[in-house]
Amino acid sequence: MPARGDHDARRRDVSEAVWRVLADRGFGGLTLRAVAAEMNASTGLLTHYFPSKKALIAYALDVADERTANRPRQTTPEPGLEGLRTALLDVLPLTPEAAAMNRVWVSSWDGSLADPELGAREKDRYEAWRSRLRPHVEAARNDGDLPPDTDIDEVTATVAAFTHGIVVQALFDPDRFPPTRQTTLLNNLLHSLAALA
Amino acid sequence: MPARGDHDARRRDVSEAVWRVLADRGFGGLTLRAVAAEMNASTGLLTHYFPSKKALIAYALDVADERTANRPRQTTPEPGLEGLRTALLDVLPLTPEAAAMNRVWVSSWDGSLADPELGAREKDRYEAWRSRLRPHVEAARNDGDLPPDTDIDEVTATVAAFTHGIVVQALFDPDRFPPTRQTTLLNNLLHSLAALA
Numbered sequence: 001m002p003a004r005g006d007h008d009a010r011r012r013d014v015s016e017a018v019w020r021v022l023a024d025r026g027f028g029g030l031t032l033r034a035v036a037a038e039m040n041a042s043t044g045l046l047t048h049y050f051p052s053k054k055a056l057i058a059y060a061l062d063v064a065d066e067r068t069a070n071r072p073r074q075t076t077p078e079p080g081l082e083g084l085r086t087a088l089l090d091v092l093p094l095t096p097e098a099a100a101m102n103r104v105w106v107s108s109w110d111g112s113l114a115d116p117e118l119g120a121r122e123k124d125r126y127e128a129w130r131s132r133l134r135p136h137v138e139a140a141r142n143d144g145d146l147p148p149d150t151d152i153d154e155v156t157a158t159v160a161a162f163t164h165g166i167v168v169q170a171l172f173d174p175d176r177f178p179p180t181r182q183t184t185l186l187n188n189l190l191h192s193l194a195a196l197a
Numbered sequence: 198m199p200a201r202g203d204h205d206a207r208r209r210d211v212s213e214a215v216w217r218v219l220a221d222r223g224f225g226g227l228t229l230r231a232v233a234a235e236m237n238a239s240t241g242l243l244t245h246y247f248p249s250k251k252a253l254i255a256y257a258l259d260v261a262d263e264r265t266a267n268r269p270r271q272t273t274p275e276p277g278l279e280g281l282r283t284a285l286l287d288v289l290p291l292t293p294e295a296a297a298m299n300r301v302w303v304s305s306w307d308g309s310l311a312d313p314e315l316g317a318r319e320k321d322r323y324e325a326w327r328s329r330l331r332p333h334v335e336a337a338r339n340d341g342d343l344p345p346d347t348d349i350d351e352v353t354a355t356v357a358a359f360t361h362g363i364v365v366q367a368l369f370d371p372d373r374f375p376p377t378r379q380t381t382l383l384n385n386l387l388h389s390l391a392a393l394a
Contacts (some may be wrong), residue, residue, distance in 0.1 A: 028225060028307045103310055110225045110304040113368060123369045151385075157374075158386055161362025168361050169354065171310060172320045177354075188348075189355055195392035 012041055014047040015063050022060055024109030056101035057111060061121070064104050071101060081146065081190065087133055088163050088186055093170050094179040101104055102167045130156050140194075147196040155193060162189055184194060210236055211246060212260050220297040221259055223304030243348050254308060255368065258318070261301050268298060276336035278387065284330055285383055288368050291376040299364045328354050337391075344393040352390060359386055362373055 017038035093099035170177035214235035290296035367374035
């Protein structure tokens, strides 16, 4: 039993170190050496966990998925326009923690575009995200908060794309895209989409 | 003079090889070895051009900038809503060449977020892009194609963000985001923004 506990504790240490490297240097800076240095451990110990660079990257994506799934969020209200707004605000880099998380995901795109397996995983991740947004768009239309002829898939893709784009602009230019402006831009977009309702 | 010609020809070969590596493997796959292999040249020869990895990356970004500036575009009509639409269509991955170009830029974000100098360069690049879009938004408002209370900066940031986001979704999921759908999504967004005009 103590051995098990040690194992779990060490695993948490590894996850924590991987995350710090990603948040600081991105996937381009993710090496066994960098993770080992974060843990004050030897590169040899890390080789035991990650026999290849690919294994380290796959693990890092698991860590990112887990952190993303467990991140603090605003309570999402009932499905509808407010639920959509909240779900999108929960993605935007409005806090340092959310900025770090987005920075990790944006930095993952280089490797994912170069590797068919990772690319398929990312594709599925974004389709799953749109699937979580879709019921909000549908409810908003049914509530009369979006026009009756709203195409659910199209509006969902539009707000998802907009959100990703704001993430990128805000990561590179946080002074021009502070949290208040990100929020205003989102509110105005939703207002425009609702304009003909 | 012949030496000069050789030099220029070699430089074009290097640019071409760097671009092929970027389009195929992204910045994460950009190494002296990969560029040398594309040229059927020795890594030693490349070391002569690029004394460091950083020099290679800076050169690759120059190549990407140059290719982007010189890419084929639709003739942009007068400033206004149509000009805005055309300028955004000229960014979207509607052709294999435009997809390769976008793939290179998206893949550059990892390294640019990790390096303050490259990050500042990317920040300036996107502000320059928005500066080219802004006159179209302003003219569209003055033409009555966008509402009179349109905030130029906000609408410019919104359409730029949307376009970046469509780029990302289309690169990972070209089957769900074929050129026709990208175009429809853009048209619908512009229609929504114009709705109260």
